[in-house]
Amino acid sequence: MACRGRAPPRRSGQEGSQELRPAAVNATLAGVGALVLWAFLALFSRLAAGIPPLQLTAMSFCVAGVLGLAMLAARGRLAALRQPGLVWGHGVGGLFGYHALYFAALAYAPAVEANLLNYLWPLLIVLLSAPILGLRLGPRRLAGAALGFLGCLALLGGGARFPAEAWFGLLCALGCALVWALYSVTAKRLAAVPTEVVAGFCAASAVLAAVAHLAFEPTVVPDARQLLAAGALGLGPVGAAFFLWDIGMKRGDPRLLGTLAYAVPVASTLLLILSGQGALSLQVAAALALVTGGGWLAATARA
Template sequence: MNYATIAGCGAIALWAFLALLSRAAAAIPPLQLTAMAFTVSAVLGLSVVAWRGRLAALRQSRRAWVHGVSGLFGYHALYFAALAWAPPAEANLLNYLWPLLIVLFSGLLLGMRLSLRHLFGALLGVGGCVLLLGGGAGLSAAAAPGYAFALGAALVWALYSVLARRFQGVPTDTVAGFCAVTAVLAAAAHFTVEATIWPDAGALAAAVALGIGPTGAAFFLWDIGMKRGDPRLLGTLAYVTPVASTLLLCAAGFAPLTGVTLAAAALVAAGGLVAARA
């Protein structure tokens, strides 16, 4: 496992805290929270880029900017729309098809060889995700728009992740610029459709933590992993995220720890081991 794949694993680890921090900031409207978190990540990211004297790295082609902004803003806009139009369990279940799509797109779009171990490992991850998020869920026609948004979110994030490899000449510093534009677009959408709520100290701290980790450093690490690491392995290991998120929620007292959760964790761990051996 090279350093870039390890960096991608760091992003997966940070995303495990997304649900916990989002739950702590639940009083903030979704688009407002997105704008706040991405503002934090943009300010920190641009500060580091400026300190390194690499602001010129932001001068990239229109294609690079479309790829970056559509990936970050497009995914989050579709994901939050899915949560608004469909039950959370089903929306999450469909959204977490993106790791499997990354594995498949690595072969279809990048020409990487997919072994049976890659595919079997990814399917074990899907099984763990279905077991964790799909228990008792039933798809309904009334929530069809939400399901479409969730599938769209999965497709957008998988394409953003895999196609990043075609932008290897674009430095990771540009992610700071993508975060800044995403913050502006999210703020514009928020003021259009949501009422602004000033958060209390706990929710504000959670929003800042989101901007530092899951919607901040994680994107820089993921960019490195997708451009120079093994997207097949990272796509499989990404199924750790929903399980780890649930375990953290259980540890914080927001959800009960059940045998289903432990069984899902075992399936995901098995999938990761199978894929790693490939």
């Protein structure tokens, strides 16, 4: 009788573990969805070429922010936006800072080279996890970092062929990689913040970008192609992707998502080349292989 009395709790525990597993899988798939959307970030940005970087940032975040806040209001969840200043500084600084630098990089530097430098952020996440999160960097991760650095050298080794303004764009690409890596790593310390707050981050980023645009840039009236590209950015890579990434990083498998992130520069660069926005030279191919390979090596190292 005693044995039969203990059986139900054992079955209950098994059922609980089975219920958690599909939730984690779904959250990880949400993170994969963000990676897929980010593969189109460079292509949509290039299709919006001609719009000043801060104006494009404001336009795309306006789409994401308005839709996100409308969904929050419909669900009666606007109270979720009441967060400490640190949370807002982290979210708005990461989203606005990254995309302002990214759009500037694509505006002033060759698209393929700027895009590849931007996708050093997965590798920087690995490196910054040591000083910020106290995680150990073993030989495999250090080897991956070395390969990524060699990829940068391979990409910029022929830098004399770049016009003077391209170097500003390339520095912006490196800057946005650093900003996104810092945003992602430090987000681990804000895991209790609900995903809905991302809508507020997008809206605040739109306002900040609009003010900066009016102060520093001329306004360009977009044509139909540019308007559609900005809308596509706001719906996908600069909108839904942030919500999906937040879900994936907080409730999914970050190890798997970190590994899969190194497929994004490959997909993104190939989309640029197939759409006629760049050419696959030997130099670009070598840099692509080194950056992607180094990132994969670092991400798949033992914990």
